[in-house]
Amino acid sequence: MGDIFRIDGYRTQAGLEFDVLLAYRTLGNLNASGDNAVVVTTSYSGQDDEAELLIGGEQGIDIDAHYVVLINMISNGLSSSPSNTAAPFDGPRFPRFTVHDNVACQRKLVEALGIKHLRLVTGFSMGGLQTFEWGCQHGDMVSAILPICGAARVSPHNWLFLDGVRAALELDPEFAGGSYASAPEAGLRAFARIYTGWALSQTFFREAQYTALGLDSVESVVGFVYDYFARRDANDLLGMLWTWQHADISKNDRFGGDFEAALAAISARAIVMPCTTDLYFTTADSEIEVKHMPNAELRLIESTFGHFVGGGQVPEGKVVIDAAIADLLAT
């Protein structure tokens, strides 16, 4: 079981004051100097248990030596979310939180835990968005970052893919503008069907590599993705989706939209880790980012599993993630 951290009157980038609850869970113990900590952020619809997959296992982080903080993203159903917030901010009335807001809140939690320094921040997918934000805005306390299948900002194409799944979900009359009486199942099924085409690669489907996941058909992959998303409330999904669509480390007072300057401000050692067949967090975007970062290495996950490979559930991805974490913690 995790804990809840409360931030009274957090002021969002949009200017709204809101009492934010961050759900988190820790592993291991903080050392006396407060500098053996690692933050792991969550992915789209993922919660702390899935974040743990990134750093767990035999080759994962040594919990006897580190203090790991797994932090749930706002709107993921455990931290403050449309589904768990009382009126007047419930459901479709829940405020918009940016990645910048998320990480500003995460920093308050980290400080409240007595952490002086983070040896590593990592995360998969939307966790990668948060990881870049940590490196950019909180370089004073971060030694290393490992964004996995993520980016420093949403690309226009990624924005569009997300807007397509959003549009499909909202078409379901049961969705009722977010004021649904029960889950908009048909909308969620279309959402998952469209999303599935993006989350895995063309080769994955051509070669029926889903059998490695215990699935036996394209339709069963769609069902797997549906089950994955339908665990979450529809407004929670759309809240996180809005966060994703507006991700950009430079969209704040400090950088005023100067993306290259924001990348240049990431002084932490970074391993930027896209997958070669990811259809939305592309290697080309990562290459551009690394070019402008002073202390970054591009390290590819060579895989035909597409975006999905970075979640820690696919062995050929996990081994690359493990090695990068070991490299970053060794310095």
Next chain:
Amino acid sequence: MGDIFRIDGYRTQAGLEFDVLLAYRTLGNLNASGDNAVVVTTSYSGQDDEAELLIGGEQGIDIDAHYVVLINMISNGLSSSPSNTAAPFDGPRFPRFTVHDNVACQRKLVEALGIKHLRLVTGFSMGGLQTFEWGCQHGDMVSAILPICGAARVSPHNWLFLDGVRAALELDPEFAGGSYASAPEAGLRAFARIYTGWALSQTFFREAQYTALGLDSVESVVGFVYDYFARRDANDLLGMLWTWQHADISKNDRFGGDFEAALAAISARAIVMPCTTDLYFTTADSEIEVKHMPNAELRLIESTFGHFVGGGQVPEGKVVIDAAIADLLAT
């Protein structure tokens, strides 16, 4: 203005008898020996005017020397379609036609026109599906084929992308199972929004290459694609989509699903022409096809315009298409 060719009692692969109307248009004149003909097939939602873009222009086919037949696909709004067929086969009750059915009908038209031999069959996208079918089933009368951004069968991933846009359109309550009173606009808008992410590449959006098309934003590209599809009736779109989802040159009595045998039967000289950044008709699929074809060359369109580049509207694609047509007609 084009002409209409009627085929009484065509028996579909599914076993239904139907009087098929094929809309077509010709350019140039058939020579005395009946062997200077070229067939150009149509793409998804495209009609003969767009097919003409592939072979037109200064570097296009010499109409003084060739007899070009532009043939509209079934369900494209000009040939027999849900939108122009009387009860009991109107709207959602329109029969399912495969690519095999389409080309079997096209052959009857070609013979009725007095054509003895086709020097070339070409087409873009779904036109590429039909082009492969011509080469496979009608090798007795075809010298050369040029499938542009197409394939010999729908890939599982391509099927899935199509199923996503289908699902979105059908979610619109206005669609009413195909028995709509007026166009299901919201569904068509979601359909176009999702489709746009597939039709062009990630780089196209990152580098704002839509300005080359006179468009100024991601949203304006979505609008462009919406206008492109919303010209067509929704049931027509879904009829063509079903045809696409079931495309496979080997799914017939002759080959019984043996895809490699069907490819091996394509004796015509072939230039298989995918685009390097096409997200659904991928170069990897084309490579597999060419490997099994006895007389085929893989010739890439190197472009960041994705699938769209093969339609003849983008200069960097058209110049490659023109050269391939010239090569194939020169032999």
